[in-house]
Amino acid sequence: MRVNFTVNGRPEAVDGVWEGESLLYVLRERVGLPGSKNACEQGECGSCTVYLDGLPVCACLVAAGQAEGCQVRTIEGLSDGDRLDPVQEAFVECGAVQCGFCTPGLIVQAHDLIERVPEPGDAEIREALAGNLCRCTGYEKILDAVRLAAARKAAAR
Amino acid sequence: MEFLRPATWAEALAAKAGTPDAVPIQGGTDVMVEINFDVRRPVALLDLNQVAELRGWEPLPDGRLRVGAGVPYARVIAELGEELPGLAQASRTVGSPQIRNRGSVGGNLGAASPAGDSHPPLLAGDAVIEVESAARGIRLIPATEFYLGVKRSALAPDELIRAFWMSPATGPQYFSKVGTRNAMVIAVCSFAIALHPGEHRVGTGIGSAAPTPRRAPAAEEWLAGELDWGGTAALAPALVKRFGELAAEAASPIDDVRGTAAYRRHAIAVMARRTLTWAWNDYRERVAPCA
Numbered sequence: 001m002r003v004n005f006t007v008n009g010r011p012e013a014v015d016g017v018w019e020g021e022s023l024l025y026v027l028r029e030r031v032g033l034p035g036s037k038n039a040c041e042q043g044e045c046g047s048c049t050v051y052l053d054g055l056p057v058c059a060c061l062v063a064a065g066q067a068e069g070c071q072v073r074t075i076e077g078l079s080d081g082d083r084l085d086p087v088q089e090a091f092v093e094c095g096a097v098q099c100g101f102c103t104p105g106l107i108v109q110a111h112d113l114i115e116r117v118p119e120p121g122d123a124e125i126r127e128a129l130a131g132n133l134c135r136c137t138g139y140e141k142i143l144d145a146v147r148l149a150a151a152r153k154a155a156a157r
Numbered sequence: 158m159e160f161l162r163p164a165t166w167a168e169a170l171a172a173k174a175g176t177p178d179a180v181p182i183q184g185g186t187d188v189m190v191e192i193n194f195d196v197r198r199p200v201a202l203l204d205l206n207q208v209a210e211l212r213g214w215e216p217l218p219d220g221r222l223r224v225g226a227g228v229p230y231a232r233v234i235a236e237l238g239e240e241l242p243g244l245a246q247a248s249r250t251v252g253s254p255q256i257r258n259r260g261s262v263g264g265n266l267g268a269a270s271p272a273g274d275s276h277p278p279l280l281a282g283d284a285v286i287e288v289e290s291a292a293r294g295i296r297l298i299p300a301t302e303f304y305l306g307v308k309r310s311a312l313a314p315d316e317l318i319r320a321f322w323m324s325p326a327t328g329p330q331y332f333s334k335v336g337t338r339n340a341m342v343i344a345v346c347s348f349a350i351a352l353h354p355g356e357h358r359v360g361t362g363i364g365s366a367a368p369t370p371r372r373a374p375a376a377e378e379w380l381a382g383e384l385d386w387g388g389t390a391a392l393a394p395a396l397v398k399r400f401g402e403l404a405a406e407a408a409s410p411i412d413d414v415r416g417t418a419a420y421r422r423h424a425i426a427v428m429a430r431r432t433l434t435w436a437w438n439d440y441r442e443r444v445a446p447c448a
Contacts, residue, residue, distance in 0.1 A: 019201075061190065128254055131252060
């Protein structure tokens with residue numbers, strides 16, 4: 001079947017989509033946006049987190065056909081050309097990226113948190129990131145990065 | 158596989174009547190897992206995301222709330238936390254923020270897993286499930302009669318879940334769940350309590366400790382008769398203990414990968430005691446200013 005949706009501001013019409021296919025598969029294998037990662041395929045790890053009509057969701061649990069007519073924003077759509085989003089910059093600066101596999105999902109999820117809660121407390125950060133698994137960092141540097149990004153965004157407002 | 162995409166509730170009912178084997182998909186947080194893992198290959202997916210009727214909630218003339226089956230957990234928490242505190246607490250324990258943005262009470266009901274987090278508060282709060290078919294119209298099924306077995310419900314093949322009806326809380330409500338961590342956890346077992354002070358009645362719900370979610374009727378009736386509804390005294394330890402025992406007796410758990418039957422029965426008693434104590438302490442504070 002054909003699925004029409006907008007990805008990072010660009011309209012896409014994707015043909016040959018299998019009816020049971022996930023939005024994640026379409027993004028990675030058909031649209032050429034491999035930033036969102038495929039790991040658990042059951043909503044446990046958060047590596048495939050994207051915005052769907054403004055809400056962060058696990059793209060592996062959205063049937064591709066459900067994205068028809070929707071606005072999707074992926075990790076590739078957070079930077080402004082060559083300029084990284086402050087959340088991305090903070091992850092790099094704080095050493096919050098090790099193997100990097102969980103990073104896109106964590107950044108999208110942290111980006112959403114900071115948009116909704118400009119100055120999140122530690123409990124709010126932990127709760128927001130509870131569905132994103134990282135096996136390298138031990139999370140401390142990720143928390144540092146989210147705090148730094150939130151502080152920078154708040155200062156810029 | 159077909160992908161059916163009705164735009165309205167009437168179209169959705171017609172599609173389900175035409176293809177009774179179609180699997181309804183709302184948030185996808187259960188259905189897509191089964192498809193991704195090749196556990197299920199339905200002849201058709203019936204996507205309900207476009208059906209606006211499922212995404213709203215409204216008060217009914219009799220004061221109950223009619224909550225659309227597609228209202229995601231995140232909105233139950235944000236919009237119905239005051240009116241349905243037990244369900245909102247349970248909703249906060251579902252998966253992760255990403256899952257709560259997509260998953261819905263309607264989906265939980267459709268899956269009818271004994272471990273679904275919304276079932277115990279629906280039972281404790283006397284919820285009624287509104288289902289509909291093109292052929293026979295609307296049926297209102299009390300939650301107590303909705304769950305028939307492990308992942309089996311009273312929903313007929315040509316029916317869809319439209320909403321659940323539930324009264325706004327008139328007394329304290331609590332939900333408790335045992336799992337290995339605070340997030341992303343399927344219940345080892347769970348328990349919900351609701352005090353209904355107007356009728357001097359107690360509601361309960363047990364999760365993941367029987368083939369279906371179920372109430373603990375003997376525990377409810379005994380407690381309702383023992384509570385001093387007009388008083389502000391703390392609960393006697395013997396009363397709390399007895400309530401826990403009666404709640405545990407209502408469970409019929411099994412040993413499985415998440416826990417043993419003995420552990421579950423013990424945990425149900427512990428959660429029943431704790432939730433009762435929390436609820437009664439809230440109730441005393443509300444009654445005290447009037448006494």
